[in-house]
Amino acid sequence: xxxxxxxxxxxxxxxxxxxxxxxxxxxxxxxxxxxxxxxxxxxxxxxxxxxxxxxxxxxxxxxxxxxxxxxxxxxxxxxxxxxxxxxxxxxxxxxxxxxxxxxxxxxx
Amino acid sequence: xxxxxxxxxxxxxxxxxxxxxxxxxxxxxxxxxxxxxxxxxxxxxxxxxxxxxxxxxxxxxxxxxxxxxxxxxxxxxxxxxxxxxxxxxxxxxxxxxxxxxxxxxxxxxxxxxx
Numbered sequence: 598x599x600x601x602x603x604x605x606x607x608x609x610x611x612x613x614x615x616x617x618x619x620x621x622x623x624x625x626x627x628x629x630x631x632x633x634x635x636x637x638x639x640x641x642x643x644x645x646x647x648x649x650x651x652x653x654x655x656x657x658x659x660x661x662x663x664x665x666x667x668x669x670x671x672x673x674x675x676x677x678x679x680x681x682x683x684x685x686x687x688x689x690x691x692x693x694x695x696x697x698x699x700x701x702x703x704x705x
Numbered sequence: 706x707x708x709x710x711x712x713x714x715x716x717x718x719x720x721x722x723x724x725x726x727x728x729x730x731x732x733x734x735x736x737x738x739x740x741x742x743x744x745x746x747x748x749x750x751x752x753x754x755x756x757x758x759x760x761x762x763x764x765x766x767x768x769x770x771x772x773x774x775x776x777x778x779x780x781x782x783x784x785x786x787x788x789x790x791x792x793x794x795x796x797x798x799x800x801x802x803x804x805x806x807x808x809x810x811x812x813x814x815x816x817x818x819x
Binding site: 598630632634641642643644647653654685687689692693694695696697698699 | 742749750751752763765766767799804805806807809810811812
């Protein structure tokens with residue numbers, strides 16, 4: 598089973614700042630099958646990025662994903678008030694498909 | 706617009722069977738993987754398993770002996786069945802399209818308590 602480790606656990610930033618979230622895999626992720634989702638309190642997760650770098654439908658271009666192999670990054674270029682949430686990475690290349698433990702982006 | 710609507714019992718006693726269903730509208734049921742994910746309150750996400758439209762399944766080994774995912778292509782629905790539940794199965798359960806959940810249901814809180 599591939600273990601995904603997200604860092605940092607919490608990121609304290611101000612609106613307008615740049616956010617950089619990391620996801621490291623215990624083994625190489627096949628075909629860069631790595632996704633990022635956002636979850637707000639009381640809501641289902643919302644897909645942001647799939648295939649490591651492809652934005653899902655309707656996702657603003659301030660969200661971008663990069664990486665391959667075992668190291669992946671989600672970047673939010675300029676934080677908007679609605680971006681403060683928990684972010685999860687997920688690998689779906691090797692079953693069982695696994696999630697990271699999450700990174701909380703909070704208002705500083 | 707693809708929509709997933711899920712339903713099922715929200716309160717179970719230990720040893721009972723969890724049953725949830727998910728109806729898909731606005732998109733093709735064929736050619737996709739249909740997934741169940743769960744999240745204990747205040748904790749992270751766990752992949753439960755998936756089925757393709759032909760009924761081919763894959764399950765998380767941590768649940769493999771207790772879980773069944775089935776599809777009904779005539780109704781564009783798929784279902785989750787988890788037997789012998791315990792308090793550890795208390796969680797929000799989400800149905801989703803695709804392995805990475807490009808569309809998700811609204812979620813169902815299932816509480817297991819005597």
